[in-house]
Amino acid sequence: MESDNKIKDTILSKSKYISGIQCLKYLWYLVNDPDSIPPYDDAALFRFQQGHEVGEIAKKLYPEGVEIEHGNDIGTELKIAEIMTGLCSHEKLSGSSGLCKTGEKISATERIPLFEPAFSYKNSFARADILVPAEPDLWDIIEVKSSTSLKEINLHDISFQKYCYEGAGLKINRCYLMYINKDYIKEQDTVDPHKFFIMEDVTEKADFLLPDVESNIRIMLDMLNKKSCPQIKISTNCYNPYDCPLKEACWEFLPKRNVFELYRGKGLAFSLYNRGIIEISQINETDILSPAQKIQQMAADQEKVFVDRDNIGRFLSRLKYPLYFLDFETFATAIPRYNGLRPYQNIPFQYSCNRIQSIDDNCRQNFNFLAENDGTDPREQFIESLRETLGYGCGSQELYDGSILKQPEGSILVYYESFEKNILRELAGSFPEHAPWIEHAISRIIDLYEPFGKFYYYNPLQKGSASLKNVLPALTGISYSGMEISNGQEASVRYLDITFLKDSEDKADKEYIDKIRKDLLDYCGLDTEGMIFILRELYKLVND
Structure with missing residues (x-):
């Protein structure tokens, strides 16, 4: 019973869900032992700042949009999003003059684009970058990325959002991924957001992943409820789609001159590792793919x-x-x-x-x-x-x-x-x-x-x-x-x-x-x- 209650109280944000898609072990540490995760370095913090700046440019495409403030009271934030989208009435926020004032401002507004409205459903919680009204009572999800192309992990991100929003009662029309146009050339002091972005309809791709979202969440919650982290073998997930902060700790068991040191040989290295071959000196000659790798093997064998x-x-x-x-x-x-x-x-x-x-x-x-x-x-x-x-x-x-x-x-x-x-x-x-x-x-x-x-x-x-x-x-x-x-x-x-x-x-x-x-x-x-x-x-x- 205590275990079930713990699972019931655990909420997965979309960032934690994406972490779990990449590696359950990383998610376990993220929730249960966050102090064990190395802090972000300056380069990572810079990338986050870049993402924030790109998001601000995207908002300029919707000048009539409203920013939903967050960070203080999650319950109030969720109610404001429900009012703004018509899921509940202003009266639900009665009891505080401050909240009523906010609610009155919201209730007087027509359906307009919303920036980072929060919704929760079962154990999921997500804020959309941009939620745009689509007639008559539908909404479009727009996920903004600072990359110059669509990545598979982005589809997991937006499918999780759709699961959460539809579960909360919203009717979702289309799902879009907005990313940077790599061919854009700045021609004036301010960036033209219409030329800066490419918006791709990914509704069908998100729908393909949608049926798996709830089962993925269940797997993650079951794992998070365990007292010790799961034993996950190292794999390409350690650096794809993102470099995992735990990679150094998870890979420290590897000996010197291990197969992952093969020159341009990551694919071969995992194939060898999964067959139990860990050191370069253990590699069969027929497995070597290039003259450079042959030289590596010879240098490792002869230690010179x-x-x-x-x-x-x-x-x-x-x-x-x-x-x-x-x-x-x-x-x-x-x-x-x-x-x-x-x-x-x-x-x-x-x-x-x-x-x-x-x-x-x-x-x-x-x-x-x-x-x-x-x-x-x-x-x-x-x-x-x-x-x-x-x-x-x-x-x-x-x-x-x-x-x-x-x-x-x-x-x-x-x-x-x-x-x-x-x-x-x-x-x-x-x-x-x-x-x-x-x-x-x-x-x-x-x-x-x-x-x-x-x-x-x-x-x-x-x-x-x-x-x-x-x-x-x-x-x-x-x-x-x-x-x-x-x-x-x-x-x-x-x-x-x-x-x-x-x-x-x-x-x-x-x-x-x-x-x-x-x-x-x-x-x-x-x-x-x-x-x-x-x-x-x-x-x-x-x-x-």
Whole structure:
């Protein structure tokens, strides 16, 4: 009886329902032991903020709409939503002058769009992003997402809402998913919501999932009533559709050199794991899918580093001195900050560049650019500074009809060239007067990722990754641990924080801004300095 009462009192919001669809173990901790779940990092909090801002833009499509306040009294909130949708009369809110005033305002209003009205049915509770009246007494559900495409998990979200709303007594007409138009280009100071969004009718897809909602809720409630969390095997659900906060804890049992370290081998890794094969050394040769994975297996078996000196030598022979080691930092926002931009377009705000005359040059020159945190578009200043740094300044070239007569020399080394090349090409498109030198600079780029992405070198300490963050410590012993900023996402979020959320006139904020600017310079500087260290090690490997 006590168990039944506990289940009866448990309410699942749509966010908890979605968590349960992804992983019952995560849901159990979310409800029964939330303190065990690691807090959200800055990048996650930034994504949530982006979602909120996108939701505010969506409301502009319905200027006559009303926001339903929530957070204080759930019972009152539910009653207000019922009144606004005609499910009950204003008299149900009698007994408080404050509530009556709200009710009188509501009762005098025609059927209008509602923002975040709350409804509850059995053990479900949900707030619709937007509820739009459809004649004569029907309603459309609109779920707003900050993504640029529809995802399967969104359909579970909206089917849960429909279950809850119809159970509460609403008559639902259609279900829509509203997401960002990735091809939208901002043309004026304010975003045009009509062009910014795509609205897709997902009624039939939601209806297909609807019959399973109540049984899913029952499974979740039964599981939540257990004293200990369920034992769930690791699976693709650990990172799909979202990265699970418990992934690190759930995966800590895996030994070193486990099958999940296989280069580009997640699908194969789960197949092996489900067959009881956990370590790379246990893999049968016939299961290996690529030459890179074969090298990994050999390195794990022999517990030593793999080196292909011939291919490393050929790579090094392509380098032309002086060498420029270049790295960009960018930010991307769902809502374009400046005219001419698309949603989530990368905007470069920082670069670091080290230049050396020879591999033994200890007097390397460092050039860097970090945009001012004044909120203005940093791209033009970024381009002008980069132009000088890469040798295309007024003193080192002559321009005639857009042709470069005197071309600077020296290879430009980057790590994972598609990123920097894409940024440069977008800059050339936005600022065509700079296109000639940018195109020439692109022709000078050589990708330091190549020796590692093509497995000319592999150290088991890389854990199957050829990223700079894994290669640098494996090859040189230098790592990003202890850095205040240790990855590109953190750099982006911190720059946005000091640029759009802090007041440079406030003393405390100014001290924080100055610290973050120093941290950004240190982080980006280590990227380019680290590339020099890596290149020197490659020369040593060839010459040994």
